[in-house]
Amino acid sequence: MRIATFNVNGIGARLPALLQWLNETKPDVVCLQELKAPQEKFPEAAINDAGYQAIWHGQKSWNGVAILARGQKPIETGRGLPGDADDIQSRYIEAIVDGILIGGLYLPNGNPAPGPKFDYKLKWFDRLHTHAAKLLDSGAPVILAGDFNVMPTELDVYKPERWVDDALFRPEVRAAYHKLLAQGWTDALRTMHPGEKIYTFWDYFRNAYGRDAGLRIDHLLLSPALAPALTAAEVDRDVRGRKKPSDHAPTWVELDLKKIS
DNA sequence: ATGCCAATCGTTGATTGA
Numbered sequence: 001m002r003i004a005t006f007n008v009n010g011i012g013a014r015l016p017a018l019l020q021w022l023n024e025t026k027p028d029v030v031c032l033q034e035l036k037a038p039q040e041k042f043p044e045a046a047i048n049d050a051g052y053q054a055i056w057h058g059q060k061s062w063n064g065v066a067i068l069a070r071g072q073k074p075i076e077t078g079r080g081l082p083g084d085a086d087d088i089q090s091r092y093i094e095a096i097v098d099g100i101l102i103g104g105l106y107l108p109n110g111n112p113a114p115g116p117k118f119d120y121k122l123k124w125f126d127r128l129h130t131h132a133a134k135l136l137d138s139g140a141p142v143i144l145a146g147d148f149n150v151m152p153t154e155l156d157v158y159k160p161e162r163w164v165d166d167a168l169f170r171p172e173v174r175a176a177y178h179k180l181l182a183q184g185w186t187d188a189l190r191t192m193h194p195g196e197k198i199y200t201f202w203d204y205f206r207n208a209y210g211r212d213a214g215l216r217i218d219h220l221l222l223s224p225a226l227a228p229a230l231t232a233a234e235v236d237r238d239v240r241g242r243k244k245p246s247d248h249a250p251t252w253v254e255l256d257l258k259k260i261s
Numbered sequence: 262a263t264g265c266c267a268a269t270c271g272t273t274g275a276t277t278g279a
Contacts, residue, residue: 009278010268034278036269061269062277109279149279168279203279204266215279247267247279 001098002026004252005145005218007033007106007201011064014246015043021239022050027252028070029097031104031145032056035064035090042066055079059090065146067104069097077101083127091124098257100226101135105146110167118167121149125176133183141226141260144185147248148219150177152187155197156216168217185221188253192233200235200251209240218251229255 004027008014011032022030030052035042039058047054053073056066057080067074074095081092091106105128110121135142151169154160163169181187189198199214208214222230232254240249 013268034268036277109277111277111279163279166279201279206265208266217279244267 001028001100001255001257002252003029003031003100003102003143003145003220003255004250005031005033005104005147005220006250007147007218007246007248009034009036009246009248011035011037011043011066012041013244015046017239017242017244017246019046019050021236021250022052025236025250026051026070029074029100029102030068031102032066032068033064033104033106033147035059035066036062037064055093055095057090057093063090063106065090065093065104065106067093067095067097067102069095072097074102081105081124081127082131084123099141100255101138101140101142103132103135103142103144103146105144105148107146107148107150109149110173113165113167113170121167122172122176125173125180129176129180129183132180132185136183136223139225140223141229142223143226143253144219144221146219147217148177149217150174151215151217152177152190152219155195156199158199158213158215168215181221184224186224186227186230188220188222188230188233189216189235189251191230198235201248202240203247218248220251220253222253225260226255229257229259231256
């Protein structure tokens with residue numbers, strides 16, 4: 001079973017690239033972020049025609065998350081991260097597919113730091129800690145997949161010294177990510193590629209992709225019940241080099257569910 | 262310190278992203 005995460009940076013602008021990638025790699029589940037489209041503008045028919053059913057939580061202009069499953073409808077278990085009834089940003093959606101609980105998330109960027117956006121990011125991280133702990137307590141196989149907007153370590157950024165004051169790399173944010181991992185989650189990509197420079201994002205500026213000036217900010221975290229099934233984790237890097245690309249590349253894990261059954 | 266690019270909304274620029 002292959003589960004992927006892909007920040008598409010606009011589902012409208014990215015639909016051809018998304019459909020091409022789905023057709024080529026046929027992941028079983030895909031978490032999408034940054035739909036940048038209201039609920040009614042999600043291209044459901046095109047997704048269905050590609051062999052997928054979807055649930056999504058849109059928002060005008062910004063944010064927006066979705067979960068796609070190949071040949072079946074994800075069974076939704078929640079949308080919106082618990083812990084703040086006043087938070088109306090579409091950044092979390094959760095579903096069950098083939099007995100796996102999937103949390104698709106788009107963690108706030110947080111720039112500029114310090115400031116209210118950075119405070120919102122840290123509060124969102126606190127809420128994620130609480131909800132993630134609850135998911136772990138269930139003992140179920142769980143995956144948290146999405147754009148975390150955090151480079152966990154210096155290995156995950158092409159030039160660490162340039163990013164130390166950025167909201168994606170500040171010590172508080174890295175500490176929050178490591179506090180989350182310490183609950184028992186497995187960072188799948190790093191586990192399968194220890195010590196390796198491996199990025200998931202390259203910005204549009206300064207020929208960042210051509211220079212491999214990238215960041216690792218898209219993550220797939222496995223609960224202890226699911227981690228033994230992990231057999232591969234990769235980045236579909238070439239997708240970033242195509243025409244009209246997202247600034248993120250699809251990132252995925254391969255799970256052998258026989259190993260945990 | 263800023264711009265560099267790209268998307269959306271909506272209109273020819275402002276805002277956001279990372």
